[in-house]
Amino acid sequence: MTSLSDSVALAHGPAWRNRFALAPLTNTQSNDDGTLSDDEHDWLVARGRGGFGMTMTCAAYVAPEGRAWRGQLGIAGDEHLPGLRRLAESLRAAGTRSAVQLHHAGRRSDAALNGVPNVGPWADPAKDTVALTTGGVRRIVADFVAAAVRAEEAGFDGVELHGAHGYLLAQFLDARSNHREDEYGGALQNRMRPLLEIVEGVRAATGPDFQLGLRLTPEGYGITLPEGRETARALLATGSLDYLDMSLWDVRMRPRTEGYDGLLIEHFTDLPRHGALLGVAGGVLTSADAGWCLEQGADVVTVGIGAILHHDFATRALADPEFAARPRPVPREVLAAEHVGPAFVDYLAGGWDDLVA
Numbered sequence: 001m002t003s004l005s006d007s008v009a010l011a012h013g014p015a016w017r018n019r020f021a022l023a024p025l026t027n028t029q030s031n032d033d034g035t036l037s038d039d040e041h042d043w044l045v046a047r048g049r050g051g052f053g054m055t056m057t058c059a060a061y062v063a064p065e066g067r068a069w070r071g072q073l074g075i076a077g078d079e080h081l082p083g084l085r086r087l088a089e090s091l092r093a094a095g096t097r098s099a100v101q102l103h104h105a106g107r108r109s110d111a112a113l114n115g116v117p118n119v120g121p122w123a124d125p126a127k128d129t130v131a132l133t134t135g136g137v138r139r140i141v142a143d144f145v146a147a148a149v150r151a152e153e154a155g156f157d158g159v160e161l162h163g164a165h166g167y168l169l170a171q172f173l174d175a176r177s178n179h180r181e182d183e184y185g186g187a188l189q190n191r192m193r194p195l196l197e198i199v200e201g202v203r204a205a206t207g208p209d210f211q212l213g214l215r216l217t218p219e220g221y222g223i224t225l226p227e228g229r230e231t232a233r234a235l236l237a238t239g240s241l242d243y244l245d246m247s248l249w250d251v252r253m254r255p256r257t258e259g260y261d262g263l264l265i266e267h268f269t270d271l272p273r274h275g276a277l278l279g280v281a282g283g284v285l286t287s288a289d290a291g292w293c294l295e296q297g298a299d300v301v302t303v304g305i306g307a308i309l310h311h312d313f314a315t316r317a318l319a320d321p322e323f324a325a326r327p328r329p330v331p332r333e334v335l336a337a338e339h340v341g342p343a344f345v346d347y348l349a350g351g352w353d354d355l356v357a
Helices: 038-049 079-094 134-154 168-173 193-203 225-237 287-296 305-309 315-318 332-337 344-352
Strands: 021-022 052-062 095-102 118-120 130-132 160-163 209-216 241-247 276-280 300-303
Touching: 021 315, 038 052, 038 344, 052 079, 079 095, 079 134, 095 134, 095 209, 134 160, 134 193, 134 344, 160 168, 168 193, 193 209, 193 225, 193 276, 193 305, 209 225, 287 300, 287 315, 305 315, 332 344
Parallel strands: 021 052, 021 300, 052 095, 095 160, 118 130, 160 209, 209 241, 241 276, 276 300
Antiparallel strands: none
């Protein structure tokens, strides 16, 4: 039987010490220029000390026009390297593996903050978005690859591509609106082409021990469950991924696509993995939740809110099969004791109804 405490080997690079991964959580703690702040450093390193096998940064923008919010971490230029090096070194000293989540918000970028129009697969004046040319798409692919090289140079064990939640790479997958007439629109094979090209590019540009993951949304944002499943299948079939991180919102969620029964997780655990690990995320707040995910066929469990409430969620869950995260909402001083900085607490208070008392 697979145990949460088992170390887990990946196709590339070092093993993770257990099957818990920290979710790539938006925390708005970076400096205005995208460089790492002390609060963001301390938030992440505390989770590394708290027992997570993999500690992942928030979504880090790979190009200046792809920044989605103030306080977002950047990996778009060499000016971001000193802070990233510091973070990678601290996470390694904490005993955890590390990854940067690579992100471009596309039409969900903040054009006013960035001072330039947004770019996306299609034009959308309501979102201040202009359509990328074919050459523009290829430049975005190159930006993701360059950011991965930068992460490797900084000393991280790997990167995760953010292909979920309606951001740029997921926008290409949107069958409702991506009617481009070049090789990046129309049929699903074309709509997933940016992802496939980035995966191929990162593998070619980084070393044999560098880990590559991908986060996908199974359905929603213009993605039906059959197309979400086929995208996951095709990316796994490249043999280039070390892990596929399925963002389910709730690991016990049922499909919303008409005609599909059972649990959403079941439509992905049966896919051939070609040496990759399958991770699932959404609503894991207890040891029992995490164990249930493994029972359903997942290899690793990604924890978000539970890791906000307890910096040492992984250590606690591994030590106590009855462990459950503290009830919400919680006072600001409790979050501060868990190394959640003031900007992060303000973000949680403004965007989550039940987290901050």
